[in-house]
Amino acid sequence: MEKLSQKFGDIFRAIGGKASISEKNIEDAVEEIKMALLEADVNLRVVRRFVNATIEEAKGEKVLRAVQPGQQFVKIVHDRMVALLGDTKQDLQLKGPDTLSVILLAGLQGSGKTTTAAKLALHLKNKGRKVLLVACDLVRPAAVEQLVVLGGQIGVTVYREDSQNVLAIAGNAFKVCKKDLYDTVIFDTTGRMQIDDGLMKELEQLRNLVKPDETLLVADAMTGQSAVDIAKVFNERIGISGVILTKFDSDTRGGAALSLKSVTDKPIKFIGVSERPEGLEVFHPERIASRILGMGDIVSLVEKAQEVMEQGEAEALERKMVNETFTLQDYLDQIRKMKKMGSMKSLLDMMPGLAGQISEEQLNAVDTKHEEAIILSMTRKERNNYLIIGPTRRSRIARGSGTSVAEVARLLKKFEKSKLMMRKAVKNKKMAAQMMGGM
Ligand SMILES: Nc1nc2c(ncn2[C@@H]2O[C@H](COP(=O)(O)OP(=O)(O)OP(=O)(O)O)[C@@H](O)[C@H]2O)c(=O)[nH]1
Numbered sequence: 233m234e235k236l237s238q239k240f241g242d243i244f245r246a247i248g249g250k251a252s253i254s255e256k257n258i259e260d261a262v263e264e265i266k267m268a269l270l271e272a273d274v275n276l277r278v279v280r281r282f283v284n285a286t287i288e289e290a291k292g293e294k295v296l297r298a299v300q301p302g303q304q305f306v307k308i309v310h311d312r313m314v315a316l317l318g319d320t321k322q323d324l325q326l327k328g329p330d331t332l333s334v335i336l337l338a339g340l341q342g343s344g345k346t347t348t349a350a351k352l353a354l355h356l357k358n359k360g361r362k363v364l365l366v367a368c369d370l371v372r373p374a375a376v377e378q379l380v381v382l383g384g385q386i387g388v389t390v391y392r393e394d395s396q397n398v399l400a401i402a403g404n405a406f407k408v409c410k411k412d413l414y415d416t417v418i419f420d421t422t423g424r425m426q427i428d429d430g431l432m433k434e435l436e437q438l439r440n441l442v443k444p445d446e447t448l449l450v451a452d453a454m455t456g457q458s459a460v461d462i463a464k465v466f467n468e469r470i471g472i473s474g475v476i477l478t479k480f481d482s483d484t485r486g487g488a489a490l491s492l493k494s495v496t497d498k499p500i501k502f503i504g505v506s507e508r509p510e511g512l513e514v515f516h517p518e519r520i521a522s523r524i525l526g527m528g529d530i531v532s533l534v535e536k537a538q539e540v541m542e543q544g545e546a547e548a549l550e551r552k553m554v555n556e557t558f559t560l561q562d563y564l565d566q567i568r569k570m571k572k573m574g575s576m577k578s579l580l581d582m583m584p585g586l587a588g589q590i591s592e593e594q595l596n597a598v599d600t601k602h603e604e605a606i607i608l609s610m611t612r613k614e615r616n617n618y619l620i621i622g623p624t625r626r627s628r629i630a631r632g633s634g635t636s637v638a639e640v641a642r643l644l645k646k647f648e649k650s651k652l653m654m655r656k657a658v659k660n661k662k663m664a665a666q667m668m669g670g671m
């Protein structure tokens with residue numbers, strides 16, 4: 233996905249700056265988009281449809297005559313991509329709190345079923361549901377143990393039995409749900425290396441018994457196109473209601489996400505973004521499109537920030553971004569909070585303009601400890617207005633923080649860049665809103 237965002241970034245930069253664009257410009261840009269999508273392992277037919285629709289719309293009067301044709305073009309690509317990803321967010325279809333809701337997870341070996349079962353349980357628990365996890369993977373040694381450990385971490389009960397009969401376990405789990413008044417039950421199942429008849433039969437039987445409200449395929453985003461093929465077969469055999477794409481945090485080629493909806497007609501409902509139980513995100517087509525296109529995802533970023541910040545703080549941050557009053561002090565606060573929020577990388581990918589531009593190695597090279605020390609060596613005045621930090625102040629700060637003048641300069645540059653990105657992001661957002669309003 234990273235590479236894809238980078239490519240889109242380049243394409244958009246090239247066309248976005250033009251005061252007027254020709255049909256030829258559009259064709260060239262679309263050709264590059266096509267190559268980028270194919271390279272990202274997006275289904276060929278999906279690419280063709282996407283490209284044709286984009287060209288047709290982009291060659292219309294609206295773009296060629298627009299005041300900012302480049303921006304208009306970018307918007308078309310963005311909207312097309314949102315459509316490709318499924319238009320609107322698809323919530324889980326669960327019953328009210330007084331009736332038991334059933335979720336069945338299925339997928340190939342190692343796709344992330346067990347991890348996802350725990351993630352989903354935590355997600356629903358946080359929404360106030362009383363969740364029971366049921367260990368129905370009796371094939372892989374230690375599979376049951378894995379789920380029990382995860383359940384312990386998130387404070388969700390796991391139902392297990394030393395039996396070899398999946399159906400009997402499921403039946404007993406229902407009794408427990410009834411007795412202990414659970415409102416949601418999640419079944420973790422066995423995976424196989426490949427789709428085989430035995431697995432499908434077991435899943436069919438389990439499905440017939442538990443009658444799931446949601447049958448979710450857990451698919452590994454890293455496998456690209458084959459995740460889509462797998463989804464197709466699972467849907468034909470057991471009927472799925474949606475997909476959870478795991479390992480979305482890896483440097484996947486993004487193809488799976490882009491092809492899934494249009495090939496299988498089943499929505500992506502969640503994405504897995506880390507190994508940890510918190511690493512599950514609701515799939516918002518609009519936001520993912522922005523991320524894929526390298527436009528960042530301010531909304532998710534702010535939401536994520538809210539998880540560790542007080543509501544008021546998060547609003548203040550958003551206001552600062554809009555009013556362009558983001559200072560080095562704020563930057564320092566952010567560094568400290570980001571540490572708490574977890575993976576820098578996944579956060580940076582949400583930052584407009586930064587998606588795909590910073591690799592894991594570069595990140596590791598950035599020593600946030602040094603950055604903290606540098607900012608801490610600044611006076612309040614300097615933190616509020618970085619522009620006053622000239623050569624003399626720089627060397628004083630470097631001495632004070634035990635770093636070098638070059639490092640101080642680098643930090644200031646980086647800060648300036650993120651300020652610029654924020655301004656751009658806010659502008660884009662405003663412009664998008666205006667454009668939407670005008671239509
Ligand atoms: N980075 C990352 N790793 C993940 C994600 N989801 C799962 N994993 C990792 O993928 C590996 C396999 O996950 P499991 O949950 O055991 O997969 P499974 O489908 O239950 O595997 P089997 O039970 O053997 O079929 C583990 O190392 C997980 O930590 C994710 O969203 N991101």
Ligand SMILES: [Mg+2]
Nearest residue numbers: 345346369375
């Ligand atoms: Mg498992």
